[in-house]
Amino acid sequence: MKANRFWSWAFLALGVLYFALPLIGTFEFSMKMRRGVYSLDAYWAVLADPRFQATFTYSVMMALATIVVGVLLVVPTAYWVRLKLPGWRPYLEFVTLLPLVIPPIVIVFGYIRLYNTSSWLPLTGTALGTNILLMFGYVVLSLPYMYRAVDTGLRAIDVRTLTEAAESLGAGWLTIMWRVILPNVLVAVLSGAFLTFAIVIGEFVLAALLNRPAFGPYLQLIGANRAYEPAALAVIAFAITWGCMALIQVVSRFAPRAPTQPH
Amino acid sequence: MTDASAAALPAPPPARRARISFAWVGIVPFLAFAVLFLIMPTLHIVTGAFRNPAGEFTLVNIANLFQPSIIAAYWISIRISVASAFLGCLIGFMLAWAVVLGGLPGWVRSPLLTFSGVASNFAGVPLAFAFLATFGRLGLVTLILRDWFGINLYGMGFNILSFGGLTLTYLFFQIPLMVLIVTPALDGMRREWREAASILGATSFQYWRMVALPILWPTLLGTFALLFANSFGAVATAYALTGSSLSIVPILLFAQIRGDVLQDPHLGYALAFGMIVITGIANFVYIWLRARSERWVK
Amino acid sequence: MSDQFLSIRQVRKAFGPTVVVQEFNLDVKQGEFVSFLGPSGCGKTTMLRIVAGFEEPSVGQVFIGGKDVTRLKPNQRNIGMVFQAYALFPNMTVAGNIGFGLKVAGKPAAEIRSRVAEMLELIKLPDFGNRYPYQLSGGQQQRVALARAMAPRPQVLLLDEPLSALDAKVRVSLREEIRTIQKELGITTVFVTHDQEEALSMSDRIVVMYDGRAEQVGTPFEIYNRPATRFVAGFVGTLNVIEGTIADPAAGVVTIAGGEISVGNRVAGRKAGEALSLALRPEAIALGRREGRDGLVTGTIREVSFLGSVIRVRVDMGGALVSLDTFNSPASPPPVAGERAEISFSSSDMLILDR
Structure with a gap:
């Protein structure tokens, strides 16, 4: 046990070193813009850049739209499958896990070919259409996380009993969804939402290939042309990711406990 | 389970038939979405790989993949993915082991898991920046090693824009992903199994070989396949790190789609098809091995 | 001392400032069936785990067959144990589970096979060798766990509340079965339970424990009819x-x-x-x-x-x-x-x- 503990500390120390170094390195580098002293110049330069503001706003809006559409798509489906179509669950789960297997670049390549200006659904023909296509792409990317979060949340509550109780009280379908199911899986939905936010905000491939002015391509552009600003942006991006995860932690404190799984 | 009670619910035949015929309508929006924005785009690529511009069936595109530069790109992609998935699994497993079973104090666990959640999602362009700022030519670690220890990393052949550099970078999200997946699996290892093995005379090594690893095997395999696909399809980090200077498949495809390099879209289909085939094989192998090793689960 | 097969001498166990077992003395004869009976938290399970070797006593010694095993690891003690929640290895068949102890001991395959068959016969599940644990009922799993514990011919059998996860009917039939097998093999057995009925019906002797101490040691008849302390009187039977x-x-x-x-x-x-x-x-x-x-x-x-x-x-x-x-x-x-x-x-x- 003593030897075990020594090795545990050794692994942990190595792990901490590996994960801390890039963060410290980036932070240190981001403050070296002014020669000889540490300063926050790189941050001011980034924040003052109108393109930063524009692309960041764009990506935030994109993330919010993705979350809304994702929730509207996933929550009723997961609920319905649990309630009425339990036999379909494995297939749906399989579909929602596909985006982890099919590289995003392949999916977006398909979009470009399938929904171009000369196709039956020329989404890429207009800016609005491309935005919608990009947002759908993000919904696809977030599907594995969103579906899992919601399905786990639904498992923690007894969907059938809740529904039947609500029905016996005369509630309609929309009321059940909005007043009964959603509040009960809210924590799960929020967890999925924050994760989605973290994924979408810095996403590069889809936005770059669909040619939208999102934060990811802006990051790449700055990285190719500047020295210190990228480090500052990396720190900011890390802070945003951290914030999203912290929010997940905070909201999951309020989660209903899942029934213990039999072994 | 609620599901079981659904099936057991007694219902008169006519009502039951009516329910079945309409229940599937509830998931039509989702299915339509999945078909339109996940299945069809992918199938379009797959079928495109076997067609010429005139739309006729051909194997030329696939055959065109077998040129040295593309083979080399696939090869380095596979190597990076295997290396980063394997090391990610190994190191992530050790970290999770240290926290769950290695006798570390309880307060270590929660920060490690939270951090893993953050780091596993800290990918893409910013991650490349972070590693450039740390292991690049003017990075913190490079400079410290040079100025304090007299070690010239780049003189020793290290380059962040290489197989080793990219693997090192990818580990930053691969390890935490493994930690996140394997920690609950290790939690599921019941203390009684270990104790039962021990009292039956097994050594620690025998316990791991005969009980613990076989039980964890499906999780380990699945995570390996996931990590493999995760790094195989990663574009942003590599692109921001290396530009187009390191020819891995996703970057080749990226350049292809952008129209930077080649103008043959059907070669692009074939490239993408190749990616699907490889991640598909990885997952098929996983499912096959899992089915073999999980006879003991319902 | 000669016929005292398992001896516990002056054992005390503390986790930090909490004392969970104190001044524990017990001699168990070869082939005897002794129960530790008490409410949860009385230290009975800790005492059993000390005998098994999962915990080391703060003070005191444990002897098995006259040999001091206090510092031996569990895998050096030649003890069989059955756990509360079955604890069968889910990745092995019934036969694999029963043969595990012999396999890690490096016994030849033929010997393992015949011993497994013998044990399956003993627990009356002769055709279950190729099943996996999830295919068995709770009672069957616990019988397999018993067979697994007995297969390597241990010197002492420890039963840690083996019946408490089962439903009432199975519990009663299995308790008779365990006692029959124990008598048949003549194995020295320590049985931990909080169920007085189990303790009274199965044991040669009972140790009633409370607050880390043995309140009374005696035959079921003595414990029930002549409780030594108020706690024993109140805990065993209705009063x-x-x-x-x-x-x-x-x-x-x-x-x-x-x-x-x-x-x-x-x-x-x-x-x-x-x-x-x-x-x-x-x-x-x-x-x-x-x-x-x-x-x-x-x-x-x-x-x-x-x-x-x-x-x-x-x-x-x-x-x-x-x-x-x-x-x-x-x-x-x-x-x-x-x-x-x-x-x-x-x-x-x-x-x-x-x-």
């Missing part, structure tokens, strides 16, 4: 405690509920007027007068519960509620709540609780 006052110590007269009873010389030497607690098992009390019973008190029936073969009646005796059991006989109508009734008992059945 009516009646507060009384000593009227005449020399004559052994005690006042309870307005009546007087004689307890012989058992209060000799104590002061008159001193309060004391008297205890009676429900089955020692009868409704109505009975031949040869010297205790007779009148009370009011408050509650009648039908328990199947017996009827439990609660009688109010001057403020104290006393439970008693009468046999259910279809011929005679059950007592009715609210009626006045006389109850009788033998004062020699009455326990005097001092501490």
Whole structure:
């Protein structure tokens, strides 16, 4: 046990070193813009850049739209499958896990070919259409996380009993969804939402290939042309990711406990 | 389970038939979405790989993949993915082991898991920046090693824009992903199994070989396949790190789609098809091995 | 010492400032079946885990077959153990589980096969060798766990609440089966339980534990009929405690509920007027007068519960509620709540609780 503990500390120390170094390195580098002293110049330069503001706003809006559409798509489906179509669950789960297997670049390549200006659904023909296509792409990317979060949340509550109780009280379908199911899986939905936010905000491939002015391509552009600003942006991006995860932690404190799984 | 009670619910035949015929309508929006924005785009690529511009069936595109530069790109992609998935699994497993079973104090666990959640999602362009700022030519670690220890990393052949550099970078999200997946699996290892093995005379090594690893095997395999696909399809980090200077498949495809390099879209289909085939094989192998090793689960 | 096969000497175990086992001494004879009985948190499981080697005692020693095993690891002790929640290896078949101990000991495959078959025969699951644990019921899993523990021919068998995860019917049948197998193989066994019925029905001797100590060690008969302490009396079986006052110590007269009873010389030497607690098992009390019973008190029936073969009646005796059991006989109508009734008992059945 003593030897075990020594090795545990050794692994942990190595792990901490590996994960801390890039963060410290980036932070240190981001403050070296002014020669000889540490300063926050790189941050001011980034924040003052109108393109930063524009692309960041764009990506935030994109993330919010993705979350809304994702929730509207996933929550009723997961609920319905649990309630009425339990036999379909494995297939749906399989579909929602596909985006982890099919590289995003392949999916977006398909979009470009399938929904171009000369196709039956020329989404890429207009800016609005491309935005919608990009947002759908993000919904696809977030599907594995969103579906899992919601399905786990639904498992923690007894969907059938809740529904039947609500029905016996005369509630309609929309009321059940909005007043009964959603509040009960809210924590799960929020967890999925924050994760989605973290994924979408810095996403590069889809936005770059669909040619939208999102934060990811802006990051790449700055990285190719500047020295210190990228480090500052990396720190900011890390802070945003951290914030999203912290929010997940905070909201999951309020989660209903899942029934213990039999072994 | 609620599901079981659904099936057991007694219902008169006519009502039951009516329910079945309409229940599937509830998931039509989702299915339509999945078909339109996940299945069809992918199938379009797959079928495109076997067609010429005139739309006729051909194997030329696939055959065109077998040129040295593309083979080399696939090869380095596979190597990076295997290396980063394997090391990610190994190191992530050790970290999770240290926290769950290695006798570390309880307060270590929660920060490690939270951090893993953050780091596993800290990918893409910013991650490349972070590693450039740390292991690049003017990075913190490079400079410290040079100025304090007299070690010239780049003189020793290290380059962040290489197989080793990219693997090192990818580990930053691969390890935490493994930690996140394997920690609950290790939690599921019941203390009684270990104790039962021990009292039956097994050594620690025998316990791991005969009980613990076989039980964890499906999780380990699945995570390996996931990590493999995760790094195989990663574009942003590599692109921001290396530009187009390191020819891995996703970057080749990226350049292809952008129209930077080649103008043959059907070669692009074939490239993408190749990616699907490889991640598909990885997952098929996983499912096959899992089915073999999980006879003991319902 | 010679026929003491398993000896526990002066064992004390503390986790930090919490003492969970103290001054524990016990000698178990070869082939004996001893139960540790007590409420949860009394230290019985910790004591068992010390014997198994999962915990090291802070002070004291454990001997098996005359050999000090206190510092040996579990895998060096040659002990068999059955856990509460089955703990079968889910990745192995029944045969794999039973053969595990022999396999890690490096026994040849043929020997393992024949021993596994023998064990499957013993637990009456001869055709289950190729099943996986998830395909078995709880009772079957626990029988396999027993076979797994016995297969390497351990010197001592430890059973850690092996029946508590099972449902009532299976529990009773399995408890008889365990006892039969144990007698058949003559293996020294320590059984941990919080269920007094299990302990009473299975054991050669019982150790009643409370707060880390052995309160009493004795045969089931002794434990039930002559509890040494108030805790033992209260924990094992149902007990009516009646507060009384000593009227005449020399004559052994005690006042309870307005009546007087004689307890012989058992209060000799104590002061008159001193309060004391008297205890009676429900089955020692009868409704109505009975031949040869010297205790007779009148009370009011408050509650009648039908328990199947017996009827439990609660009688109010001057403020104290006393439970008693009468046999259910279809011929005679059950007592009715609210009626006045006389109850009788033998004062020699009455326990005097001092501490």
